[in-house]
Amino acid sequence: MHRSASFIMLYKVILNLLLAGFLSNLNFAYAQYEKTPWTGTPKLLSGAFKDSSGQAVTAESLKGKKVVMNFWATWCAPCKEELPTLQVFSDLQDPSKTVVLTVNVKEPPSRALRFMQNNQITLPLIPDPQGEWAKHFGVKVFPTTLLVAPSGQIQWRIVGEVDWSAQTPQSWLDSLR
Secondary structure, three states, rough: OOHHHHHHHHHHHHHHHHHHHHHHHHHHHHHEEEEEOOOOOOOOOOOEOOOOOEEEEEEEHHHHOOEEEEEEEEOOHHHHHHHHHHHHHHOOOOOOOOEEEEEOOOOHHHHHHHHHOOOOOOOOEEEOOOEEEEEEHOOOOEEEEEEOOOOEEEEEEEEEEEOOOOOOHHHHHHHOO
């Protein structure tokens, strides 16, 4: 009986170690993000962007809307994973209240457009081939997303991949005032 109890105890310890190892690996299977309050300058969204179709997107045209501005590149694997979920997120929003913009950084616009077309992503694309807008907003890691309140105030910076089809990002958007 003693030997059998020891075997069962050892079996339970091994199973628990295997389970703990499996669960800890799950944390690494999903990308992490960091959401922090905006502390950089400018505090207000300003300037004008030209999207890939040549249409101007101005701070004035965005005023009164919540803006999700995502900085990405085609060489960035987490960006390529995130963009389809951002498309789903955008499709669920009221376009009169929320705008989702994608800013492709330091790449030829044709490469970004080809990626978006091949992946059925119809979000507005703002080419940033020289990285000027990324620099303006202090973006150094991809993907990075800025959440902008209807007043034009940048409120949050999210660095890293987000599953935008989950409930948490919707609560972030809902909290923008």
